[in-house]
Amino acid sequence: MNKARNNELIKLADTELKNSKMLNGDNIAETYDGKTAALSVSVAMSGLLPTLAIYFQDYDKKHPETPCRRDVLNIVATMIDDPRTGNKFQDSEDLFRYAIADGADLSYLQREVVDCAIALKQVVRTYNLV
Numbered sequence: 442m443n444k445a446r447n448n449e450l451i452k453l454a455d456t457e458l459k460n461s462k463m464l465n466g467d468n469i470a471e472t473y474d475g476k477t478a479a480l481s482v483s484v485a486m487s488g489l490l491p492t493l494a495i496y497f498q499d500y501d502k503k504h505p506e507t508p509c510r511r512d513v514l515n516i517v518a519t520m521i522d523d524p525r526t527g528n529k530f531q532d533s534e535d536l537f538r539y540a541i542a543d544g545a546d547l548s549y550l551q552r553e554v555v556d557c558a559i560a561l562k563q564v565v566r567t568y569n570l571v
Contacts, residue, residue, distance in 0.1 A: 450560035480558040
């Protein structure tokens with residue numbers, strides 16, 4: 442990833458973070474810092490599909506306010522262009538369904554997920570971790 446692309450992704454990550462439930466004013470739950478940092482590492486170590494499955498399934502319907510990995514994946518997903526339409530993925534489910542479909546461009550997705558996760562990690566750390 443070059444510097445110009447990283448700068449673009451950082452701005453996009455900040456916008457998407459502000460539109461998410463992860464941010465509360467200038468504060469963000471400290472647990473999100475680790476979940477965000479671990480995303481790109483998990484893709485490198487375990488692969489794209491296992492990582493997407495783990496991050497996607499980590500959600501508690503009974504306690505939707507509880508910080509979870511899916512919140513991080515939702516932001517990353519909304520930063521990525523869907524190769525079929527050219528529009529951004531709507532959420533983590535949209536991204537996950539595309540990734541497991543036949544003919545999905547997994548090398549493109551892997552690169553995008555890692556790049557977007559790195560940008561999001563950099564942005565998360567500009568807010569107050571509480």
